[in-house]
Amino acid sequence: MARRRTQHQQQPQVKGFRPGKAPPQLRKKMAKQRMGEMSSAQERMVDLFADRSPAESRKLISRWVTWTLVGGIVLTILSVLAWMWTWIAGIPLTIAAGAVFFSHIRLRAQRSQLEQMAEMVAKATGRG
DSSP states (O other), X not given: OOOOOOOOOOSOOOTTSOTTOOOHHHHHHHHXXXXXXXXXXXXXXXXXXXXXXXXXXXXXXXXXXXXXXXXXXXXXXXXXXXXXXXXXXXXXXXXXXXXXXXXXXXXXXXXXXXXXXXXXXXXHHTOO
C-alpha cells in the first residue's frame, strides 16, 4: 500500500508553477496582497524582503545598523577637521553627521519591527 503524502503548506499554490518556484514578481505581488493596506515605505520594504530569507533579511538590517554607525563616526571626525579648517565646510558635514546618527538611532529602535516584517513577508512569499 502506498503512503499518502499530506502537504502542510501555508503558501498558496500559484497556477503554472511548482510550490515555492513562483517568479519574484508574483511572490512580491502575493506578499503585498497578504499584507493588506500599506504605506509606500512599507511597500518598498516588502519588495526588498520578498527576495530574501528571514536570515538574509536580518543580516541586511544588521549591516544597515553597523554602517550607519560607522558613517556617523567618520562624518563626525571629518566635521571636526572641517571646523578646524573653516566653518563653511564644518556646517554641512555636521548636519550630515547628525542625519546619519539620527538614521542609526531610528534603525536601532525599529530593528525588531523590521525583523518581524521580514518574517511576515517570508511567510507570505513561502520563503520562511
